[in-house]
Amino acid sequence: MPMALIELHNLQKTYRVYQKKEGLRASIKGLFKRTHKDVHAVKGIDLQVEQGEFVAFLGPNGAGKTTTLKLLSGVIHPTSGTASVMGYTPWHRENDYRRRFALVMGQKNQLWWDLPAQESFRLHQQIYGIEPQQFQNTLDELTNLLDLRELLGQPVRELSLGERMKMELTAALLHSPEVLFLDEPTIGLDVVAQHNIQQFLKYYQEKRKITILLTSHYMKDVAALCKRVVIIADGRIQYDGSLSGIIDETTNRKLVTLQFADPLTDQLMNSLKRFGTVVRHEAPRVTLGVTRDDVPAMLTAILDAHDIDDLIVEEPPLEEVIAEVFTRVSESSAVQATEDGNC
Amino acid sequence: MATAISSQRHTGSRIKTWWTILKISLEERFVYRGDFALGTLMRFLPIITQIFLWYAIFEASGKNRIEAYTANGVVAYYMLTMISRAFSSMPGLCSGITLLVRDGEIKKYLIQPIDLLGFLLITRIAHKLCYYAIALIPFAFVFYLCRGFFESGWPDVQVLCAYFLSLILGFLLGFFIEASLGLVSFWFLEVTSLIFVYNLLNFFLSGHMFPLDLLPVWASEFVSLLPFQYLAYYPAAIFLGTIPPDQIWQGLAVEACWLVIFIIIARVMLNRGIHRYSGFGG
Numbered sequence: 001m002p003m004a005l006i007e008l009h010n011l012q013k014t015y016r017v018y019q020k021k022e023g024l025r026a027s028i029k030g031l032f033k034r035t036h037k038d039v040h041a042v043k044g045i046d047l048q049v050e051q052g053e054f055v056a057f058l059g060p061n062g063a064g065k066t067t068t069l070k071l072l073s074g075v076i077h078p079t080s081g082t083a084s085v086m087g088y089t090p091w092h093r094e095n096d097y098r099r100r101f102a103l104v105m106g107q108k109n110q111l112w113w114d115l116p117a118q119e120s121f122r123l124h125q126q127i128y129g130i131e132p133q134q135f136q137n138t139l140d141e142l143t144n145l146l147d148l149r150e151l152l153g154q155p156v157r158e159l160s161l162g163e164r165m166k167m168e169l170t171a172a173l174l175h176s177p178e179v180l181f182l183d184e185p186t187i188g189l190d191v192v193a194q195h196n197i198q199q200f201l202k203y204y205q206e207k208r209k210i211t212i213l214l215t216s217h218y219m220k221d222v223a224a225l226c227k228r229v230v231i232i233a234d235g236r237i238q239y240d241g242s243l244s245g246i247i248d249e250t251t252n253r254k255l256v257t258l259q260f261a262d263p264l265t266d267q268l269m270n271s272l273k274r275f276g277t278v279v280r281h282e283a284p285r286v287t288l289g290v291t292r293d294d295v296p297a298m299l300t301a302i303l304d305a306h307d308i309d310d311l312i313v314e315e316p317p318l319e320e321v322i323a324e325v326f327t328r329v330s331e332s333s334a335v336q337a338t339e340d341g342n343c
Numbered sequence: 344m345a346t347a348i349s350s351q352r353h354t355g356s357r358i359k360t361w362w363t364i365l366k367i368s369l370e371e372r373f374v375y376r377g378d379f380a381l382g383t384l385m386r387f388l389p390i391i392t393q394i395f396l397w398y399a400i401f402e403a404s405g406k407n408r409i410e411a412y413t414a415n416g417v418v419a420y421y422m423l424t425m426i427s428r429a430f431s432s433m434p435g436l437c438s439g440i441t442l443l444v445r446d447g448e449i450k451k452y453l454i455q456p457i458d459l460l461g462f463l464l465i466t467r468i469a470h471k472l473c474y475y476a477i478a479l480i481p482f483a484f485v486f487y488l489c490r491g492f493f494e495s496g497w498p499d500v501q502v503l504c505a506y507f508l509s510l511i512l513g514f515l516l517g518f519f520i521e522a523s524l525g526l527v528s529f530w531f532l533e534v535t536s537l538i539f540v541y542n543l544l545n546f547f548l549s550g551h552m553f554p555l556d557l558l559p560v561w562a563s564e565f566v567s568l569l570p571f572q573y574l575a576y577y578p579a580a581i582f583l584g585t586i587p588p589d590q591i592w593q594g595l596a597v598e599a600c601w602l603v604i605f606i607i608i609a610r611v612m613l614n615r616g617i618h619r620y621s622g623f624g625g
Contacts, residue, residue: 015621073453074453075453075454076620077618077619077620095456098454101454108447112367114375115370122367123367125363126356126359126363127457128456155374
């Protein structure tokens with residue numbers, strides 16, 4: 001069986017963290033005796049990603065998403081397990097590997113702060129050994145797509161956050177990487193900048209068929225870009241599949257919004273509660289969370305009894321569903337920890 | 344044959360890469376030219392206080408010679424240590440590496456096909472070249488004014504060559520010592536005290552504070568076993584002829600050995616450090 005482009009087997013990473021108690025006395029004690037705690041950031045991840053996939057890593061803060069990206073880009077070594085990206089072991093940090101991937105971190109700047117971005121690009125050309133003609137073509141393509149041409153000569157520190165992120169992406173893509181790791185590339189950006197970056201990534205990935213792993217807290221990024229979603233929580237993969245699959249697997253609720261022609265009396269509100277929970281109530285509209293199987297019967301009963309001006313049946317918002325998954329995982333890991341403690 | 348051509352091309356492209364890094368670092372240094380110029384000129388201040396101090400010492404002792412040094416000889420020595428230190432001191436290198444590790448900026452160097460130490464060395468060369476470009480005229484002016492203090496005049500060509508070589512080796516030694524100290528931050532995130540201790544030792548043991556040949560014989564012999572003297576004293580001593588010409592090359596060979604030792608230390612620390620690095624800072 002041919003190997004996938006990215007393969008992780010039982011990848012684990014444990015950090016040793018200094019535990020400091022509150023107060024001056026504890027600080028002085030800490031000079032002589034320190035207590036450390038093992039933090040299991042990644043607890044055994046198995047994953048295969050094929051060439052050309054655009055995969056989103058979702059998970060709460062501290063779930064192990066960024067640690068996984070750091071492992072895959074060779075920045076840190078794992079505690080145990082194996083990983084292969086394009087046949088390379090990332091943490092061996094071979095130059096050949098480093099020429100074939102890129103990592104963009106939304107919260108980290110890779111460009112020279114005081115110089116125009118074009119100087120950093122020139123440096124990238126040399127570091128990655130990009131032929132002059134190819135460099136110029138790629139730069140022209142990227143700057144046109146991202147509308148950056150006018151900004152190339154401006155010091156990076158004088159660019160807006162959105163412009164800077166576009167420059168970061170340009171720098172990362174100049175050497176035409178086959179694999180791109182994106183760690184929260186739209187963090188802190190306004191909706192227009194977020195949208196522009198999403199559109200660019202979508203176009204670029206479809207055109208070049210590169211493999212992208214993305215972490216983001218913005219569901220809009222994920223919904224716009226990724227067919228496949230991997231939910232990491234508590235250091236493990238909790239879900240791996242399509243975006244719509246998460247909703248099917250996680251929740252059996254639908255949201256039913258009804259706009260009544262009749263006035264919304266207390267009696268009517270009480271009668272609605274028989275069908276499900278009231279999620280929102282802004283007269284004359286009421287939104288109910290209703291069990292999937294009960295929706296037809298509920299609609300028949302309500303339409304028979306009331307005049308309805310408008311009706312919407314929809315899936316719960318993705319953010320809500322994902323939050324539900326995260327909560328479930330954190331509750332089950334808390335139970336697990338208690339059980340382990342009782343043993 | 345094909346391998347030889349490919350390796351030549353490889354070396355050529357590597358040189359081009361370093362050359363580009365050097366040019367871009369130079370551009371970056373010149374962004375804050377005002378701060379840089381002021382910093383350069385301020386370097387002259389401490390030496391003036393030291394010269395006054397030594398004049399006071401000579402006056403109080405009532406002698407016109409202390410060991411091998413006349414009052415003029417001491418001034419010449421301090422001026423030369425100023426040159427030595429313009430090569431061997433590495434302001435901001437150690438703390439810069441600490442910041443790279445602590446804030447996670449180091450990640451960008453780890454993911455690119457580039458050698459971190461090589462990159463830092465090139466940017467440091469750029470830093471120094473900028474410094475010399477700005478400092479050349481004031482240095483030349485001060486040395487011209489103070490030419491009378493150099494009682495034995497210019498050394499011969501061979502000694503002058505050895506002097507320049509000792510300055511370059513001093514630069515490299517200073518770089519790799521401070522880089523090694525900075526890399527300690529992979530283990531201890533805060534190295535300010537370590538830098539303080541190093542600077543203190545450097546101040547006394549490099550000959551920056553006083554000529555090392557004024558020390559008692561046992562202390563002088565001990566200090567000569569350490570690498571610090573090459574950062575200030577040794578180049579100045581070569582220029583002033585304190586070191587017999589036949590011993591100069593032997594001393595430079597020992598300096599080169601120290602350099603190799605610190606290159607190895609820095610390399611090993613970088614490799615080990617990366618292995619235990621936790622990727623702080625998001």
